[in-house]
Amino acid sequence: MFKKLSTTQRNLALALFFLVAIFLLGHFVGPYNQNQIAVALTLFVGVLSINILTGLSGQLSLGQSALMAIGGYSCGLIMTKLHISMWLAIPLSAISAGLAGLLLGAVAAKLSGPYLAGTTLVLALALPTVANKFESIFGGESGISIDTGTPPSWLISILGDISFEEWQILVTLPFAVLALYVSANLFSSRSGRSWRAVRDHESAASLMGINVARTKVLVFIISSAFAGIAGALYGLRGLVGTSVYPIALSLSLLTGSILGGMRSLLGAGIGSVVIVFLPDWIGKLASPFHFPDQVTNYLPGLATGLLLVLTVVINPGGIASSVYALLAHLRSKKSPVDRK
Amino acid sequence: MQTFLNALFTGGSRGAIYALVALGLVLVWRGAGLINFAQMGQAMFSAYVASTLITKGFNYWVAFFAALIVGAILGAAIDILVIRPLKKKSGTAILGSPSMRDAIPVIASLGILGILQSVAGMIWAGSERGFPAPVSTVALKVGTNTMPFTFFDLFTIGVVILILIATSLFLSRTSVGLAMRASALNSEVARLSGIRTRSIRTLGWIISGAVASVAGLLVTPATNISPSSLDLILIIGFTACVIGGLDSLLGAVVGGFLLGFVIAFISAYDLPEDIFIAIFLILIGIMYVRPQGLFGSQVSRRV
Amino acid sequence: MLQIKNISVAYDSVQAVDQISFTAEKGRITTVIGANGAGKTTLLRTISGLITPKSGIITWSGREIQGMRAENIVRAGIAQAPEGHSVIAELTVEENIRMGALFRLRTNRADVSTAIAECYELFPRLHERKSQKAGTLSGGERQMLAISRALVSRPELLLLDEPSLGLAPLIVEQIIDTVSILCREKGLTVLLVEQNANTALAIADHGVLLALGKVVADMPAAQLRADESLRAAYLGY
Secondary structure, eight states: OGGGSOHHHHHHHHHHHHHHHHHHHHHHSOHHHHHHHHHHHHHHHHHHHHIIIIIITOOOOSOHHHHHHHHHHHHHHHHHHSOOOHHHHHHHHHHHHHHHHHHHHHHHTTOOHHHHHHHHHHHHHHHHHHHHHSHHHHOTTTOEEOOOOOOOHHHHHHHOOOOHHHHHHHHHHHHHHHHHHHHHHHHHSHHHHHHHHHHHOHHHHHHTTOOHHHHHHHHHHHHHHHHHHHHHHHHTTSEEOGGGSOHHHHHHHHHHHHHHOTTSHHHHHHHHHHHHHHHHHHHHHHGGGOOOHHHHHHHHHHHHHHHHHHHHHHOTTHHHHHHHHHHHHHHHHHOSSOOO | OHHHHHHHHHHHHHHHHHHHHHHHHHHHHHHHSSOOTTHHHHHHHHHHHHHHHHHTTOOHHHHHHHHHHHHHHHHHHHIIIIIHHHHHTTTSHHHHSHHHHHHHHHHHHHHHHHHHHHHHHHHHTTSOBOOOOSSOOSEEEETTEEEEEEHHHHHHHHHHHHHHHHHHHHHHHSHHHHHHHHHHHOHHHHHHTTOOHHHHHHHHHHHHHHHHHHHHHHHSOSSOBOTTTTHHHHHHHHHHHHHHOTTOHHHHHHHHHHHHHHHHHHHHHSOTTHHHHHHHHHHHHHHHHOTTOSSOOGGGGOO | OEEEEEEEEEETTEEEEEEEEEEEOTTSEEEEEOSTTSSHHHHHHHHTTSSOOSEEEEEETTEEOTTOOHHHHHHTTEEEEOGGGOOOTTSBHHHHHHHTTGGGHHHHHHHHHHHHHHHHHHOHHHHHTTTSBGGGSOHHHHHHHHHHHHHTTOOSEEEEEOTTTTOOHHHHHHHHHHHHHHHHHHOOEEEEEESOHHHHHHHOSEEEEEETTEEEEEEEHHHHHHOHHHIIIIIOO
16 A cells, blocks of 8 residues: 555655654653754754755765854844744744855855865854854854743643653654655655766766756755754754854764765664764763773764764765665565566 | 064964965875865874873974874874775765765765864873974064064974975975876876885875874964864865865965965954954855966866 | 686676687787777776776786786786876876886886886987976877886786877877887787777787677788678778
8 A cells, every 4th residue: 555655645654654653752751862852853854954965966065063053043033033933933044044055055066075075164163253253143152042932731731741851852843854754755856866966977967958056056055944944943952052053063963964874864864863872872881891081071972983984984875775775685585576 | 563574474384384284185185086184183193192202201302203103104094994995995886976986085084083083082181281392482582673473483484394395306306206196197097007006195195194293283382282273273274275276285385375374464453263254255265266276277176 | 928718897787898718929919909899998907907807817927917906917017008198198208108117116226217218219209308298299199108108117018008099190100110110029919909900900910809898700910801701890891
């Protein structure tokens, strides 16, 4: 029955399944894990932005943290100065980040490889200093504090008491699901295919009639909108400030994308889970050794760097690609004739 | 006037350091086709080693050369352990795509940077360390006049110019230098000529690592190194490369000095916070106006 | 003597070279001819070590060399003047030639300068231009340069990839004659890949005709030249 649905319908089913599954999960775990789930959902949107930009169209950008900052600050300013509800502010932040993506993409379309990476890296470092400059608007180092408000009473009457952390999940979940649905459609659409063509074979793509520059900019805009949403959600944990969006955030997202798998939704999901839960796992692995504090502080960083290098060298497709390869292998064993 | 001269000479000596960083980046770019974002991580690590040696009572110059060796070894290790396996895999699915072939080594070098910073943090974080200057950093006095520069400024500029000349002569006059240039320009033809391009490439990483270490030592102030203290230097060095043209050694040097002056003047007359913004604007400007850099060749921008 | 036995090379799923076997006798000129895409360049690249064959054995002077690294094959005495006269434009003529001898500096330093001098004798035009960047050379001069770079490594087997490509007939004749003299006077074994079958068969001792990656004919050059049906079918004249 599943096979009879169209791709869009299948993606919708996937998104709904995700919605229900995460909601149930979030409802039944404790506050610490709930917070992690909320962050994971946020970073999921962020990693998706990288999978779209780099995985689908091949443009490596280290500037996601800057775009997230733009999204976050937009959301904060809209909510505090214009007193607009959070539910409206977040999509508006996507638009403002998308506009920034338009500007950045216009420049980026002319660049490739290390030039693009280096330029976006400098941008990611330069943007926070802009925020520091215009302290009156941006709140400087201390930033803007945002209040996510309290869950509406009708919801409490259905679910019972909702902790702050669970409310975080309930706020981020709809947007994560929406991002999932949109990405799923993008990945399987004709646009997705033309983006892959740009990624793999620019000259051939342009001969086929694809406007390479415009495609690259378009992907940048979409990816930036995603990053903007992620940034807004990230800031909704309470604060939008320059220290909230450091360059390390860009690197985290990139790491998650590579580790999980740059070319699929599953990869983005795995990647965001790994980023969020890795410090805990490392902590648990290391605790029997009783390392001094100095070592444990840097252990997650070391693990991340090592995993990144090992993944890139041994399995550049990430965990998701291994999963898909395994599935394909099993499927081919079942029906050796019936292969597309 | 005094401010101006001060800025000029500070710009000169800092520019010399940026020129060194850019030189290291160009060497690896030409030899291996990637930007080594981990380069200043190597430098940071070797600066820590040198600092530790000095604290244990070793002679300044012993520590200095130990740092060079550490930087060189790290460079060789990165090439042999990471870059070679990557090159071998370049036929496979993900790496078959040209945009990924550019992107993957960048990501790998960022990972290496993370490793270096973490390990350095584990070993040394928390201890306040610095690497002293070998000569006076106080403003020079000639007769009764105070010069706008220090002996250290002169020392820095002198060392850098020496290294630049040595590298240039090495590449243009020696057989190994010829092998390096040939391998960088066309590695297939080089291999068909019997040149061991893999080893030559490792040599490029070794030289680049040593050069970066010198830059790291010269720039580290006497009081504090931290695992991320050299990150800014890398960004500036990278920008210098882009300004000069990624495949031009001369361009790297010119770019380095140019940026040195710009930054020094911004710091002297404006807010130091504007540095990143200024760098960003310069970067964008150059890429818009002259994407191959001041001295780079047209082809190299890899369209 | 170079022996190719059942060599097969594949790119992804395309079979570029399919079970090729032939022998290039020592001190003789063997030519491999065939249309574009017949697999000739792939074959040369495989012999030179740039490609590892899927299967098969290449024997040189009694040693198996398939799968050896390119740098080592040069040291085993096999040098190639590759397709497209691939000289390095940014280096000077002298540097391009010297490149080929660098690996001999440790073992035979004195002979390196002699070898370079011999190339200049062979191709005086190169000597005139020795400090010029190779990018400024004409097509014929570049081909001479590519051959010089190969010769300066004192090879026992010289592989030539389509030396006549894009060159005027007079220049081609000059170059081919030079190669022929090298073979006859110095006992150099030559494997000449050519699209211009006529020219190649005129100086070769032995001819191997390739089509779509397979050997179609393997016989003395004069015989191959005289065989009209083969010529009509595969060489178009």
